[in-house]
Amino acid sequence: MAISWKDQGSKTAAAPAPEPARFDAPSIADIHPGSNGGLNPIAAAPTRAPDREVKESLIASDITIEGKIEGAGHIRIAGRFKGDVNVQGNLTIEVGAKLTGGVRANKVIIAGELEGNIEAAQRVELVESGVLIGDVKAGTMTVAAGSRMRGQMDFGWEDKDKAGKGSASKTETGTES
Numbered sequence: 001m002a003i004s005w006k007d008q009g010s011k012t013a014a015a016p017a018p019e020p021a022r023f024d025a026p027s028i029a030d031i032h033p034g035s036n037g038g039l040n041p042i043a044a045a046p047t048r049a050p051d052r053e054v055k056e057s058l059i060a061s062d063i064t065i066e067g068k069i070e071g072a073g074h075i076r077i078a079g080r081f082k083g084d085v086n087v088q089g090n091l092t093i094e095v096g097a098k099l100t101g102g103v104r105a106n107k108v109i110i111a112g113e114l115e116g117n118i119e120a121a122q123r124v125e126l127v128e129s130g131v132l133i134g135d136v137k138a139g140t141m142t143v144a145a146g147s148r149m150r151g152q153m154d155f156g157w158e159d160k161d162k163a164g165k166g167s168a169s170k171t172e173t174g175t176e177s
Contacts (some may be wrong), residue, residue, distance in 0.1 A: 054089055061096065075105075077112070084116075095129050108138075110147075117151075124155070 056074035059065055063079040070086045078094040084102045085091055091105040097112035107123045108114075110130035117134040118124055124138040128146040141155040 056089075059097075061094070093130075 054073050056076055059075075059077045059079045059081055061078040064081075065079070066082040068083045068086075069075060069081070072088040074089040074092070075085060075087055076092045076094065077097045077099055080098045082100045084104075085099065086104040087106075089105065090107040090109070091103060092109045093099050093112040093114055095111045098115070099113070100115045102116050103114065103118045104120045105118075106121065107125070108118055108121045109125045109127065110132055111127045112129070113131040113133075115133045118132075118136045118138060121136075121138040123140050123142075124136055125142045126132055126144060126147045126149060128144045130144070130147045132147075132149040133151060135151045136153045136155065138153075138155045141153055143149065
């Protein structure tokens with residue numbers, strides 16, 4: 001049984017404060033888009049995602065695209081793509097997918113097939129079902145048993161070069177003293 005302010009016996013009690021509006025429920029215009037001429041100013045307004053949230057774009061398994069991908073965010077390829085990929089995010093090539101072109105990304109996970117060079121990546125993972133035909137330049141590389149690769153790998157040198165240069169200058173200074 002709900003109790004109202006009148007039931008509490010105080011005739012001079014102030015009215016309760018209105019409950020704050022909630023924005024997580026869809027509006028009538030969202031449910032019935034034609035109710036205001038097809039426009040919903042709230043839904044049409046751009047919303048800013050938190051800085052930490054990175055969006056992922058998907059090329060579905062039944063899609064074949066030829067072109068170039070550039071930008072920020074993650075890319076997941078489940079279909080076929082021919083062209084270069086240059087993203088400030090992660091690239092995932094799904095099982096059964098094929099990418100033909102050069103790659104620059106933070107992290108590259110290959111479960112399908114990549115025919116092209118990975119020119120710059122912090123981390124590359126070639127999983128059991130993965131096939132890589134091309135050269136790799138990466139910070140770290142993980143190769144699973146059962147995967148296949150034809151090409152050259154160059155990884156782990158970037159951090160050691162920086163450390164080597166720093167220690168070399170210390171050694172030179174130390175030997176001159």
